[in-house]
Amino acid sequence: MEINSYPQFGETLYTATLDNGLKVNFLPRTDFHKTYGILTTDYGSVDNEFVPLGETEIRRFPDGIAHFLEHKLFEKEDHDAFELFGKYGADANAFTSFTRTSYLFQTTQNVAKCVTTLLDFVQTPYFSEKTVEKEKGIIGQEIKMYDDDSNWRLYFGIIENMYPKNSLSIDIAGTVDSINKITAKDLYDCYKTFYQPSNMDLFLVGNFEVEAMLELIKENQAVKEFPSPEPIKRAEEFFDLEGRDIIPYRMTELEVQRPKTIIGIKGLDKVPAGRAGLRYKLAVELLLYLLYSETSDKYLELYDEGILDDSFGYDFSLERGFHFATISGDTNKPQELSNAVIEIAEHALEFLEDKEAAFELAKRELIGRNIQAMNSLESIANRYEAELFENATLFDVGALLEQLTLADIKAVAKQFLRSEAISVYQILPKEDEDK
Amino acid sequence: MQKEINTGVMLNVIPTQQFKTTRVVISFLKELTDRKELVMRTLLANILETSSQAYPTQKAVALELSKMYGASFGTTVSRRGQVHILNFVLNCVNDNYLLHPEDLLGQVFSFLKELIFAPLANDGAFDEATFERQKLNLTAYIEAVKDNKQSYAALELQKVYFEDAIQQAANYGTVEDLASVTAAELYAYYLEMLQNDQIQIFVSGDVLEAEVEENVLALPFGKRTTAITKLCYEQPIRTQVVEVVEKQTLNQSKLDLAYRLPTTYRDADHYAAVVFNALLGGSPQSKLFANVREKESLAYYASSNFDPFRQLLLIQTGIKTRDKEKAYSLIRQQVTDLAAGKFSETELENIKLNLINGYESRLDNQMTAITRSQLDILSQVSETPATWIEKINQVSHQDVVEVANLAELQAVFFLDGGHI
Numbered sequence: 001m002e003i004n005s006y007p008q009f010g011e012t013l014y015t016a017t018l019d020n021g022l023k024v025n026f027l028p029r030t031d032f033h034k035t036y037g038i039l040t041t042d043y044g045s046v047d048n049e050f051v052p053l054g055e056t057e058i059r060r061f062p063d064g065i066a067h068f069l070e071h072k073l074f075e076k077e078d079h080d081a082f083e084l085f086g087k088y089g090a091d092a093n094a095f096t097s098f099t100r101t102s103y104l105f106q107t108t109q110n111v112a113k114c115v116t117t118l119l120d121f122v123q124t125p126y127f128s129e130k131t132v133e134k135e136k137g138i139i140g141q142e143i144k145m146y147d148d149d150s151n152w153r154l155y156f157g158i159i160e161n162m163y164p165k166n167s168l169s170i171d172i173a174g175t176v177d178s179i180n181k182i183t184a185k186d187l188y189d190c191y192k193t194f195y196q197p198s199n200m201d202l203f204l205v206g207n208f209e210v211e212a213m214l215e216l217i218k219e220n221q222a223v224k225e226f227p228s229p230e231p232i233k234r235a236e237e238f239f240d241l242e243g244r245d246i247i248p249y250r251m252t253e254l255e256v257q258r259p260k261t262i263i264g265i266k267g268l269d270k271v272p273a274g275r276a277g278l279r280y281k282l283a284v285e286l287l288l289y290l291l292y293s294e295t296s297d298k299y300l301e302l303y304d305e306g307i308l309d310d311s312f313g314y315d316f317s318l319e320r321g322f323h324f325a326t327i328s329g330d331t332n333k334p335q336e337l338s339n340a341v342i343e344i345a346e347h348a349l350e351f352l353e354d355k356e357a358a359f360e361l362a363k364r365e366l367i368g369r370n371i372q373a374m375n376s377l378e379s380i381a382n383r384y385e386a387e388l389f390e391n392a393t394l395f396d397v398g399a400l401l402e403q404l405t406l407a408d409i410k411a412v413a414k415q416f417l418r419s420e421a422i423s424v425y426q427i428l429p430k431e432d433e434d435k
Numbered sequence: 436m437q438k439e440i441n442t443g444v445m446l447n448v449i450p451t452q453q454f455k456t457t458r459v460v461i462s463f464l465k466e467l468t469d470r471k472e473l474v475m476r477t478l479l480a481n482i483l484e485t486s487s488q489a490y491p492t493q494k495a496v497a498l499e500l501s502k503m504y505g506a507s508f509g510t511t512v513s514r515r516g517q518v519h520i521l522n523f524v525l526n527c528v529n530d531n532y533l534l535h536p537e538d539l540l541g542q543v544f545s546f547l548k549e550l551i552f553a554p555l556a557n558d559g560a561f562d563e564a565t566f567e568r569q570k571l572n573l574t575a576y577i578e579a580v581k582d583n584k585q586s587y588a589a590l591e592l593q594k595v596y597f598e599d600a601i602q603q604a605a606n607y608g609t610v611e612d613l614a615s616v617t618a619a620e621l622y623a624y625y626l627e628m629l630q631n632d633q634i635q636i637f638v639s640g641d642v643l644e645a646e647v648e649e650n651v652l653a654l655p656f657g658k659r660t661t662a663i664t665k666l667c668y669e670q671p672i673r674t675q676v677v678e679v680v681e682k683q684t685l686n687q688s689k690l691d692l693a694y695r696l697p698t699t700y701r702d703a704d705h706y707a708a709v710v711f712n713a714l715l716g717g718s719p720q721s722k723l724f725a726n727v728r729e730k731e732s733l734a735y736y737a738s739s740n741f742d743p744f745r746q747l748l749l750i751q752t753g754i755k756t757r758d759k760e761k762a763y764s765l766i767r768q769q770v771t772d773l774a775a776g777k778f779s780e781t782e783l784e785n786i787k788l789n790l791i792n793g794y795e796s797r798l799d800n801q802m803t804a805i806t807r808s809q810l811d812i813l814s815q816v817s818e819t820p821a822t823w824i825e826k827i828n829q830v831s832h833q834d835v836v837e838v839a840n841l842a843e844l845q846a847v848f849f850l851d852g853g854h855i
Contacts, residue, residue, distance in 0.1 A: 009455070009532055031453045034796040086720040089788025108795035109788065134732060141735035144686040145753055148852075150582055255684065257578045294497035303493065304564075309572045311579070330579060361501040368504030371528045375454050375801060402534075 006395040021198025021229045027205040035206030036106045036377040043194035044099040045172040049235035053193040062181040064174015067096040081121035090114045099319040111208050125191045127184040143173050150256045157425035158264040161247040198229035203381040237321050243420040251426040260427040261334040263341045267323035269415045278389040281318045283412040289362045307336045338424045348413045359406045370397045443659035449639040449804050455532050457640030458801045463521040463632040470600045474608025480510035481569045486555040504528045516667040516744030544650040560618040588689035592848035596693040631661050637805040668745045678847040685852030688756045693846040694748040701816045706826040707834040712741035713786045722769040733762050774839035
């Protein structure tokens with residue numbers, strides 16, 4: 001077992017890779033009541049074109065299949081995995097994102113039973129045509145609910161602008177039409193390819209004993225048979241280095257009280273692999289903080305002019321194969337807000353001149369926020385990145401932040417903030433038919 | 436440590452090494468007498484959060500927080516029955532975890548003192564520009580809630596259910612009341628609040644009690660005489676179920692039901708009501724989830740929640756318009772079934788285990804001990820985690836049946852999304 005100590009935070013992380021390829025991480029927190037466990041596969045909604053395990057040709061699967069599989073994995077021939085966790089008093093859940101699917105539980109009792117239940121239900125698929133048909137109704141309702149959520153529509157609107165030719169632009173849950181095409185056989189094909197132990201990791205954090213837990217997991221895995229690990233062959237990623245695909249502007253009308261605008265900045269640059277990728281991500285976060293947080297002069301100016309308010313915010317996503325920033329807000333002056341956000345991005349380098357003091361404060365802010373996040377067992381486990389950032393956790397972030405300089409931020413600004421990478425999407429209130 | 440540092444001003448220090456942060460909460464508590472107070476207190480919370488004499492803009496406030504290693508700070512408003520609570524909440528990293536420690540706790544208290552006692556005001560009124568900006572923002576915020584259909588439906592149902600005007604309104608108040616508030620009126624209200632509200636100060640973290648007390652004594656809170664007389668809100672039973680339907684064009688309709696559940700907070704029947712709610716719609720093992728959502732695939736969400744301070748049990752569902760009648764009778768059936776004792780001992784035991792798991796898990800959140808301590812003071816019944824767990828474990832099959840029989844349907848709100 002590999003042991004990493006973080007004396008500044010009083011934390012120790014234990015890591016092991018089992019014979020079947022499953023990676024396990026343990027972070028004991030014996031002064032906490034609960035244990036949180038999350039089992040993740042490196043497979044999400046964007047992975048719908050690949051060579052199924054045992055075949056030779058690339059095949060395309062219906063949109064939303066990763067999310068559908070996540071729902072269906074809970075249901076077995078004669079029981080539901082939720083019920084098993086229920087018996088132990090535990091809560092269970094799962095989520096699917098663009099590039100990962102995770103199954104999780106949290107409990108204060110019966111930790112060992114919950115760990116084996118998690119491994120067993122995820123590693124024992126059962127799909128039948130009958131249960132697949134029933135699920136279509138439930139997921140159909142879920143998709144419709146998101147259709148009524150204007151913030152979700154705004155977010156996907158800008159992603160469609162930035163990635164019109166990429167599966168990223170399709171709702172994680174798929175569409176009512178696409179999920180109707182899913183069969184039990186499709187689910188097995190996806191499962192076999194992406195749920196190999198070598199493509200998965202388990203992260204446990206909370207109140208348990210490390211050595212005993214490792215033994216328990218080893219025994220659990222030893223009695224199961226897995227085919228030997230096979231490399232996964234996804235379809236070639238589609239690069240758009242010049243940003244030619246980007247749709248610069250679109251709008252739609254919906255039943256909303258106020259206009260909403262969102263500005264997307266698509267990453268056209270290549271992100272370095274491993275820890276350097278995490279360093280890149282932190283540099284962009286510092287950059288966006290300097291440009292768009294409440295501490296910037298421009299923010300206050302726009303706030304006082306009534307162009308932005310507390311609904312304004314920004315976000316940066318970096319996952320396998322893509323990265324982008326979004327900046328959004330509800331405002332009666334959507335055009336002014338979009339223009340101001342774009343102007344700030346286009347003049348970022350000038351803006352960053354002589355900002356040493358602001359930069360040091362921004363660093364302090366992010367270092368402090370990172371320590372605050374360590375109070376949450378969920379944050380510790382959910383923010384672990386196995387493949388993407390070479391097993392990085394929250395405990396690695398502080399040291400990387402300390403090393404960053406204003407020159408690094410300027411370099412990242414030059415690389416990431418490109419005019420041709422910017423797009424705008426707006427939702428405007430529907431004109432009242434009576435008026 | 437609990438200590439009354441002045442009449443009506445309580446200090447609670449909760450030492451713990453579990454967390455890497457120190458959390459300070461300063462609460463202003465008042466029994467409301469007028470609906471307008473709701474929106475005034477929300478506006479006040481927003482103004483005091485973003486400005487003061489020394490930090491006149493939110494930029495100045497944000498920079499000060501950055502200096503304190505990104506301390507997170509905000510004001511919140513909430514309601515427990517008849518009591519309104521305006522909180523100043525600040526969370527900062529404990530010096531032990533910084534490479535270059537400084538006296539963060541001292542800085543935190545100076546900051547809070549400035550924001551609470553030195554607001555941006557002159558000549559008996561809040562700064563006009565700040566006031567108008569925040570008033571506009573709050574109006575927009577309240578209007579925007581209409582875009583979240585799930586919250587909207589639940590709030591409309593409360594309007595139908597409650598008879599009292601204050602209870603009918605959302606926690607943050609109404610735009611109608613907000614329209615008439617002036618900068619001078621709000622400032623007068625602020626002075627009154629500062630002088631008369633009950634004050635509770637909580638500090639949780641790896642702190643020294645003496646050090647905390649020294650900091651708290653520097654806050655100029657005078658003694659106050661108006662105590663809180665009544666926590667819970669009760670209303671008489673209605674013989675007719677009131678149903679309201681509203682039409683909008685949506686992909687999904689919302690069907691919400693309000694039941695009156697007259698139990699007394701922290702009395703024996705309270706714990707039975709907590710278990711009853713969990714069985715009905717409080718978890719993925721519940722009747723509503725299992726039968727309405729999973730078995731019949733009638734809804735994407737179907738859940739219930741219980742407000743013990745207002746004796747209200749609220750059921751919320753998202754459904755297809757055409758399934759309304761079927762969903763309505765199936766939902767009512769779940770309540771009737773529990774009242775008829777149609778649940779097994781195993782279901783009961785599993786739900787209790789799940790409730791205990793949830794309760795113990797929340798002890799891993801730094802806010803929990805503070806909230807619990809606040810409820811102890813408000814309800815004048817103190818309860819340790821061990822007693823809570825014991826009382827939940829004592830709830831029997833018969834107790835749940837009895838409490839389920841107390842639940843009476845009073846109001847229904849249907850947000851009809853149309854036939855898509």
